[in-house]
Amino acid sequence: MRASRALWLLSGVLPWAAALYENGSVVAPCDSPIYCYGDLLREIELARPFADSKTFVDLPTTRPLDEVLAAFDELEKPIQNNTALHDFLSDYFGQAGSELEAVPTDQLRTQPDFLDAVNSTEVADFVKEVIDIWPDLTRRYAGAGNCSDCVNSFIPVSRTFVVAGGRFREPYYWDSFWIIEGLLRTKGSFTQIAENIIENFLDFVQDFGFVPNGARRYYLNRSQPPLLTQMVRVYVEYTQNYTLLERALPLLKAEYDFWVKNRTVTLERGGKNYTLNHYAVSNTQPRPESYYEDYVTANNQSYYNEAGEIFNATDPLTEAQIETLYSNLASGAESGWDYTSRWLANPNDAVTDTFFPLRSLNTANILPIDLNSILYYNEITLAAFHTRTGNASAAQAWSARATARSEAMYALLWDQEHYSYFDYNLTSGAKNIYVVADNSSVPADLSGAPEGHQVAFSPAQFYPFWTGAAPAALKADPSAVKRVYGRVEALLDDRAGAIAASNLKTGQQWDEPNVWPPLEYIIIQGLLNVPVSSSSSSATNAETDYVQTQSLALKFAQRYLDSTFCTWQATAAIAASTNSTEGGKSGGIMFEKYSDTSIDAAGGGGEYEVVEGFGWSNGVLIWIADVFGERLKTPSCSDGESKGAGKRRKRSAVEIDAWDGKWVKRFAS
Ligand SMILES: *[C@@H]1O[C@H](CO)[C@@H](O)[C@H](O)[C@H]1NC(C)=O
Ligand SMILES: *[C@@H]1O[C@H](CO)[C@@H](O)[C@H](O)[C@H]1NC(C)=O
Ligand SMILES: *[C@@H]1O[C@H](CO)[C@@H](O)[C@H](O)[C@H]1NC(C)=O
Ligand SMILES: *[C@@H]1O[C@H](CO)[C@@H](O)[C@H](O)[C@H]1NC(C)=O
Numbered sequence: 001m002r003a004s005r006a007l008w009l010l011s012g013v014l015p016w017a018a019a020l021y022e023n024g025s026v027v028a029p030c031d032s033p034i035y036c037y038g039d040l041l042r043e044i045e046l047a048r049p050f051a052d053s054k055t056f057v058d059l060p061t062t063r064p065l066d067e068v069l070a071a072f073d074e075l076e077k078p079i080q081n082n083t084a085l086h087d088f089l090s091d092y093f094g095q096a097g098s099e100l101e102a103v104p105t106d107q108l109r110t111q112p113d114f115l116d117a118v119n120s121t122e123v124a125d126f127v128k129e130v131i132d133i134w135p136d137l138t139r140r141y142a143g144a145g146n147c148s149d150c151v152n153s154f155i156p157v158s159r160t161f162v163v164a165g166g167r168f169r170e171p172y173y174w175d176s177f178w179i180i181e182g183l184l185r186t187k188g189s190f191t192q193i194a195e196n197i198i199e200n201f202l203d204f205v206q207d208f209g210f211v212p213n214g215a216r217r218y219y220l221n222r223s224q225p226p227l228l229t230q231m232v233r234v235y236v237e238y239t240q241n242y243t244l245l246e247r248a249l250p251l252l253k254a255e256y257d258f259w260v261k262n263r264t265v266t267l268e269r270g271g272k273n274y275t276l277n278h279y280a281v282s283n284t285q286p287r288p289e290s291y292y293e294d295y296v297t298a299n300n301q302s303y304y305n306e307a308g309e310i311f312n313a314t315d316p317l318t319e320a321q322i323e324t325l326y327s328n329l330a331s332g333a334e335s336g337w338d339y340t341s342r343w344l345a346n347p348n349d350a351v352t353d354t355f356f357p358l359r360s361l362n363t364a365n366i367l368p369i370d371l372n373s374i375l376y377y378n379e380i381t382l383a384a385f386h387t388r389t390g391n392a393s394a395a396q397a398w399s400a401r402a403t404a405r406s407e408a409m410y411a412l413l414w415d416q417e418h419y420s421y422f423d424y425n426l427t428s429g430a431k432n433i434y435v436v437a438d439n440s441s442v443p444a445d446l447s448g449a450p451e452g453h454q455v456a457f458s459p460a461q462f463y464p465f466w467t468g469a470a471p472a473a474l475k476a477d478p479s480a481v482k483r484v485y486g487r488v489e490a491l492l493d494d495r496a497g498a499i500a501a502s503n504l505k506t507g508q509q510w511d512e513p514n515v516w517p518p519l520e521y522i523i524i525q526g527l528l529n530v531p532v533s534s535s536s537s538s539a540t541n542a543e544t545d546y547v548q549t550q551s552l553a554l555k556f557a558q559r560y561l562d563s564t565f566c567t568w569q570a571t572a573a574i575a576a577s578t579n580s581t582e583g584g585k586s587g588g589i590m591f592e593k594y595s596d597t598s599i600d601a602a603g604g605g606g607e608y609e610v611v612e613g614f615g616w617s618n619g620v621l622i623w624i625a626d627v628f629g630e631r632l633k634t635p636s637c638s639d640g641e642s643k644g645a646g647k648r649r650k651r652s653a654v655e656i657d658a659w660d661g662k663w664v665k666r667f668a669s
C-alpha cells in the first residue's frame with residue numbers, strides 16, 4: 001500500500017481525484033449522490049428529519065447504493081418529514097457513526113507524570129479526570145458495513161485516532177493540533193496514538209494532495225487551518241524521536257504546495273508585489289453537513305428572526321451570487337471560524353438580527369492574520385527540519401519564504417497607530433481596522449473609532465506572536481509585546497471569563513462572548529515566546545517588561561483553568577442532583593467553548609448546540625497544567641471578585657442549565 005501510494009504521488013495522479021465531482025454548473029466535494037450532491041441529499045435535508053443536518057450525511061447505508069437510490073425514487077415527492085421518510089431511513093441506513101468503533105479502554109494506558117508538579121490537589125485531580133476522558137474519545141474504523149456495495153461518508157483511516165466529541169465523530173484537522181498537545185503529555189498508549197493521528201493525515205496528503213477539514217467525503221472540497229507541520233513539530237520536539245521526519249518532509253511540502261497553488265493572492269502595493277494566502281473553497285453547493293442552513297441562507301426570500309419578525313429581502317440572489325455565497329460559506333468553514341464578524345461584510349445584520357446573518361459573507365476576500373501566521377510557522381519549521389536533515393540549501397529557501405511572508409504581513413496587516421495586526425480586505429483594498437459597535441462595553445483603549453464603530457479585536461491578532469511571524473523589532477522586544485498585549489489584558493480585567501473570539505456580539509460562534517480554547521493557547525504561547533534578553537536600550541526596563549509578560553501569561557492560563565474547572569464543578573453538581581451518568585467520573589463536563597461572561601458557563605450560538613467532550617479543550621487544559629504546573633492556584637469558583645467579575649454579573653450553574661436547554665434535557669431525562 002505504501003509503495004503504490006508513493007507511485008501515485010510521483011505520477012501526480014491522485015487515486016481519489018474522481019471523488020471531486022464537477023458536472024456543468026455543479027461543483028460538489030465528492031461524487032456521492034447521497035453524501036455530496038443531488039436530489040436525494042437536497043430533498044431529505046430540506047425535510048429535516050433530524051435536528052442537526054450533519055446527522056443524515058453521517059448515516060452509513062445498510063443496503064447497496066443502487067437499492068437505496070431505487071427506494072428513494074419510489075418515495076412520494078416532495079419528501080415530507082413523515083413516517084414514510086423515517087421508515088426509508090431506518091430500512092436503508094444504520095446509525096450515525098456506526099462505521100467507527102471504540103477501542104476497549106483496558107487497551108489504553110495513561111501515564112501523566114507531569115501531574116506530579118501540579119501541587120494543588122484539586123487542580124491535579126481535575127486534570128486527571130480530564131485525562132481519563134481520552135479513552136472515551138478514541139476510535140478506529142470498523143469497516144464499510146454489511147454488504148459489499150454499502151456506502152458511507154467516512155474517509156477510511158488505517159490507524160486509531162481521537163475524535164473531538166459529540167457531533168464531531170471523526171478526526172478533525174485543526175482540532176488535532178491541540179488534541180496532540182494533550183496526548184503527548186498523557187503518554188502511555190497515547191504517544192503512539194498522537195503519531196497515528198499525524199500519519200493518518202499524511203495519508204490524506206498522499207491521497208488527496210491536501211488535508212480535508214475532517215475525515216468525511218463531504219469535506220473533500222476544503223481544508224482547515226494548516227497545522228499538520230506543527231503537529232509533526234510538537235511530536236518530534238516532545239518525543240525527541242525524529243524518525244517521523246523521513247516520511248513527513250515530502251508530504252508537508254506537498255501540503256504547503258496545495259496552499260500556495262490553490263489559496264494564494266498576489267497584490268501590488270506601493271510598487272511592490274506581496275503574496276499572501278486566503279481561505280477560498282471552489283464549491284457551488286450547500287455544505288452537505290449544513291445543507292438546510294446554507295440553503296435557507298441563500299434561497300429564503302424572507303428572514304424570520306428569533307423574535308418572530310419577518311424581514312423581506314429586496315432582491316433575491318442571482319444564481320451567480322448564490323454560488324459565490326456557497327463558496328464563501330465553505331471557505332468560512334475552511335477557516336475554522338465558522339462563523340465570525342471577521343468574514344461578514346455587514347455584521348450589523350447579525351448584531352441587530354434583522355437579516356440573514358451570513359448572507360454578506362466575504363470570506364474569500366479577506367487575507368487573514370491567522371492563516372498567514374500559520375503558513376509562516378510552517379515555512380520556518382520546514383527550514384529547521386531541513387537544517388536538521390543537513391539540507392542547507394532547502395533550509396535557506398524555506399527561510400526566504402518565511403521572511404517574505406513576514407514582510408508582506410507587516411506591510412499589509414500591521415497598523416502602527418493601533419499597534420496591532422488586522423485582517424486585510426481585498427474588497428476595500430485596506431485593513432479591516434474598524435467594525436460596527438454593539439452594546440457591549442469596550443475597554444477605553446479600544447476606542448477612538450468613527451461614530452458607531454469600534455476597533456476590531458480578536459485573538460487572531462496575536463497569532464504573529466505565537467508563530468513568530470511578527471518582525472524581531474516587535475516580537476523580541478518585551479516592551480513592544482507588552483504594548484500589543486495591552487488590549488487583551490484590558491479585556492481580561494474587564495470580563496469574568498477568559499478571552500472571547502471578538503469584541504462584537506453577533507450570535508455567531510466565533511464572536512463575543514464565546515471563548516475558544518485554541519485561542520487562549522495562542523495568546524498565552526505568544527507571551528511565552530518573548531525572549532529573556534533583548535536589544536531594547538534599557539536593559540533593566542527590558543527585564544521588568546519581560547517578567548511582566550510572563551506573569552501575564554500565567555494570568556491568562558489561570559483564567560482558562562478557572563473557566564474549565566468551575567464549569568466542570570457546576571456540571572458535576574447538576575449531574576449529582578439528577579443522578580446523571582454522563583460526563584467524567586464526577587459527572588463534570590468539558591465543553592467545546594466557554595463564555596467570557598463568567599467562569600462557570602459554556603459557550604453557545606451558531607449552527608448547532610454546544611458540544612461536550614472535548615478534544616481541544618482537554619488538550620489546552622493539559623498543556624497549561626504541564627507548562628504552568630506549580631504556579632497554578634486552586635480556582636475559587638464562588639469568589640468572582642478576584643477574577644474581575646465585579647464589573648459583570650456572574651452566571652450560576654442553574655442559569656447554565658436554563659440557557660443550554662438541550663444539554664440539560666439530557667440530564668433531566
Ligand atoms: C450530469 O448532470 C446531468 C443533468 O443533471 C445528468 O443527466 C448526468 O447524468 C450527470 N453526469 C454525471 C457523470 O453525473
Ligand atoms: C421530523 O420528524 C422527527 C421525528 O418525528 C422529529 O424528531 C423532528 O423534530 C422533525 N423535524 C422537524 C423540523 O420538525
Ligand atoms: C506549589 O508550590 C510552589 C513552589 O513550591 C508554592 O509557591 C505554591 O504556594 C504551592 N501551591 C500550592 C497550592 O500548594
Ligand atoms: C452490521 O450488522 C451488524 C450485525 O447485524 C450490526 O450490529 C451492525 O450495526 C451493522 N452495521 C451497519 C453499518 O449497519
Ligand SMILES: *[C@@H]1O[C@H](CO)[C@@H](O)[C@H](O)[C@H]1NC(C)=O
Pocket residue numbers: 020021022027028029210220221222223282283
Ligand atoms: C473542490 O472541487 C473543485 C471541483 O472539483 C476542485 O477544482 C477543487 O480543487 C476542490 N477543492 C478541494 C479542496 O478539493
Ligand SMILES: *[C@@H]1O[C@H](CO)[C@@H](O)[C@H](O)[C@H]1NC(C)=O
Pocket residue numbers: 195241242243244
Ligand atoms: C520513533 O518513531 C518511529 C516512527 O515514527 C517509530 O517507528 C519508532 O518506534 C519510534 N522510536 C521509539 C524509540 O519510540
Ligand SMILES: *[C@@H]1O[C@H](CO)[C@@H](O)[C@H](O)[C@H]1NC(C)=O
Pocket residue numbers: 208209210258261262
Ligand atoms: C488546485 O487548483 C487546481 C486548479 O487551479 C485544481 O486543478 C486542483 O484540483 C486543485 N487541487 C486541489 C487539491 O484541490
Ligand SMILES: *[C@@H]1O[C@H](CO)[C@@H](O)[C@H](O)[C@H]1NC(C)=O
Pocket residue numbers: 268271272273
Ligand atoms: C507584480 O506582478 C505583476 C503580475 O505578475 C507584474 O505585472 C508587475 O510588474 C509586478 N510588479 C512589481 C512591482 O514587481
Ligand SMILES: *[C@@H]1O[C@H](CO)[C@@H](O)[C@H](O)[C@H]1NC(C)=O
Pocket residue numbers: 296300301302303304305
Ligand atoms: C426561511 O423561510 C421559511 C418559510 O419559507 C421559514 O419557515 C424559515 O423560518 C425561514 N428561515 C429563516 C432563517 O429565515
Ligand SMILES: *[C@@H]1O[C@H](CO)[C@@H](O)[C@H](O)[C@H]1NC(C)=O
Pocket residue numbers: 301302310311312
Ligand atoms: C413580505 O413579503 C410577503 C410576500 O412575499 C408579503 O406578504 C409581506 O407583506 C411582506 N412583508 C413586509 C414587511 O414587507
Ligand SMILES: *[C@@H]1O[C@H](CO)[C@@H](O)[C@H](O)[C@H]1NC(C)=O
Pocket residue numbers: 341342343344345346362366425426427428429432
Ligand atoms: C470589506 O470591504 C467592503 C468594501 O468596503 C466592506 O463593505 C466590508 O464591510 C469590508 N469587510 C468585510 C469583512 O468584507
Ligand SMILES: *[C@@H]1O[C@H](CO)[C@@H](O)[C@H](O)[C@H]1NC(C)=O
Pocket residue numbers: 577578579
Ligand atoms: C437519585 O437517586 C437516589 C437514590 O437512588 C434517589 O433517591 C433520588 O430520588 C434520585 N434523584 C433524582 C433526581 O432522580
